[in-house]
Amino acid sequence: MDFNEQLKTLRKERGLTQEQLAQELNVSRQAISNWENNKNLPDLEMVVTISKLFNLSLDELILGGNEMTNMAEKLIHDGSETRRAKMNLISISIGALLLLMGIGCLVIKSLSVEYIDAQGFLHENFFLLPIGFLLIFSGLLIFVIIGFKNLVVKYRVKE
Structure with a gap:
């Protein structure tokens, strides 16, 4: 599961709107929308904050399974x-x-x-x-x- 699908699923499981999640993360609703629609990806600090918010490990949040996702590729690229x-x-x-x-x-x-x-x-x-x-x-x-x-x-x- 890609990061955008993972984020949308986690948000809906908690019963949060994009606006409510944006307030908890101190970002705009448009940022949440862009992440969920795979238009762009959050930076590493925000990924850590999201994983803490949903009580997930970074592996579970980023990879969402065993396959490599766009988020994992972005983090690898940023590191290099x-x-x-x-x-x-x-x-x-x-x-x-x-x-x-x-x-x-x-x-x-x-x-x-x-x-x-x-x-x-x-x-x-x-x-x-x-x-x-x-x-x-x-x-x-x-x-x-x-x-x-x-x-x-x-x-x-x-x-």
Whole structure:
């Protein structure tokens, strides 16, 4: 049984109108109507509230049996979206840190003083140039990979 059918059945078994149920859940009557007519689905917090109101486990409310319903598919999809968003945020943070470190290396190199000591040795921070460019390249590469990955995901969703 789909979530919309489950909600309608539970509401009628309790003898509640859509208006009364809406008042108990602090939502509009139109929201209840939309849920029952399968026009949209409630968010996760509201699903938990509904399960408490009707004294049902989340499994019973969402699945309504052994088959996967629209609600279960929505919750699974929302969970994967959240994980992907967290991974994107972490990756972008790492990329930004690498870029800043690379720029820092180049700034330090440009501000450092090069000199020849009394024995004739040149003292210079030349190693900062390749390290700086490597860090900048790595940061940009992370941004390009994340951007490409997001485009692929967005393209798959449209299909």
